[in-house]
Amino acid sequence: MIEVKGLSKRYGPKTAVDGVSFTVQPGMVTGFLGPNGAGKSTTMRMIMGLDRPTSGTATVNGKPYAAHRAPLTEVGALLEAKAIHPGRSARNHLLALAATHRIPARRVDEVIDMTGLTQVARKRAGGFSLGMGQRLGIATALLGDPRTLILDEPVNGLDPEGVLWVRNLARYLAGEGRTVFLSSHLMSEVALTADHVLVIGRGKILADAPVNTFIDAETQKTVLVRTPDATRLAELATSDGVTIASDEPGLLTVTGLDAPAIGELAAREGIVLHELTPQTSTLEAAYMALTADSVEYRTGEPGADTPAEAAAPEGANR
Numbered sequence: 001m002i003e004v005k006g007l008s009k010r011y012g013p014k015t016a017v018d019g020v021s022f023t024v025q026p027g028m029v030t031g032f033l034g035p036n037g038a039g040k041s042t043t044m045r046m047i048m049g050l051d052r053p054t055s056g057t058a059t060v061n062g063k064p065y066a067a068h069r070a071p072l073t074e075v076g077a078l079l080e081a082k083a084i085h086p087g088r089s090a091r092n093h094l095l096a097l098a099a100t101h102r103i104p105a106r107r108v109d110e111v112i113d114m115t116g117l118t119q120v121a122r123k124r125a126g127g128f129s130l131g132m133g134q135r136l137g138i139a140t141a142l143l144g145d146p147r148t149l150i151l152d153e154p155v156n157g158l159d160p161e162g163v164l165w166v167r168n169l170a171r172y173l174a175g176e177g178r179t180v181f182l183s184s185h186l187m188s189e190v191a192l193t194a195d196h197v198l199v200i201g202r203g204k205i206l207a208d209a210p211v212n213t214f215i216d217a218e219t220q221k222t223v224l225v226r227t228p229d230a231t232r233l234a235e236l237a238t239s240d241g242v243t244i245a246s247d248e249p250g251l252l253t254v255t256g257l258d259a260p261a262i263g264e265l266a267a268r269e270g271i272v273l274h275e276l277t278p279q280t281s282t283l284e285a286a287y288m289a290l291t292a293d294s295v296e297y298r299t300g301e302p303g304a305d306t307p308a309e310a311a312a313p314e315g316a317n318r
């Protein structure tokens, strides 16, 4: 379990993390989402004792990281900065780490096997592709068979097979009762992997909820209706709290009424329906709705009149 209380980090005038409190529970995968520069990596680094908080506390399995006598068996982390000697082989890197943490050498071969690195384990890590480097980072995180895993962008650089592997691994580890905390920019991936999401924007926690609760809270349910009598149905369905949009003749997107209510209204009025489809909202839509005001680095719309907004400097936010 990870417990963070009132955690803040300031870099000079910049507040990277602003008094965040949350708990990451064992037995599930928690996704950590937020726009670029929102404070995800800084938060994870403070949990791992790599950055000193300006204020607040972070504990893993009940203690600050540095207070654990055998930290690698408590927490395994994949963080962005790679601390591996480029001339060393992956196996030797893991063996050296195992030796200094009293982890048996056979565990090195286990994690090499688990992460699919067997073919390249004796090659210089300096020649590794981004994906192989990620696998080695995950192997390093798993080395101590830790109860808690912190993975910053674990699918970065992985091919589709690698992405699927990380998803299955994260779910498997959570299924064993471990705490799995991972950040990702890939919303569809987080939707498939995580049970719970924490959303951070400009250093503050914006949401802390089960994935489905978060999606329901941040998005409006819509129903797609196809009918040759669209104008009449739209007139009959319009009331307080109901909005109807029509992007093409005969097609309505209804917000504020569910599919059974629309179907029953149509039946009462003798209106023929060709399609009645509840639209499922996505994690991406919920995330976009929530973080719209928290984006630090915003790009202009393609084809918009003012393309100069791309990579706007800090402080130029709206």
Ligand SMILES: Nc1ncnc2c1ncn2[C@@H]1O[C@H](COP(=O)(O)OP(=O)(O)OP(=O)(O)O)[C@@H](O)[C@H]1O
Residues within 6 Å of the ligand: 011, 014, 015, 016, 017, 034, 035, 036, 037, 038, 039, 040, 041, 042, 043
């Ligand atoms: N060492 C540092 N010195 C100064 N500012 C920093 C430092 N590290 C991070 N920051 C700033 O703190 C803020 C949070 O950065 P952080 O890397 O935690 O965000 P993030 O959510 O991980 O972003 P990304 O998704 O782009 O990785 C950013 O504005 C960043 O520029």
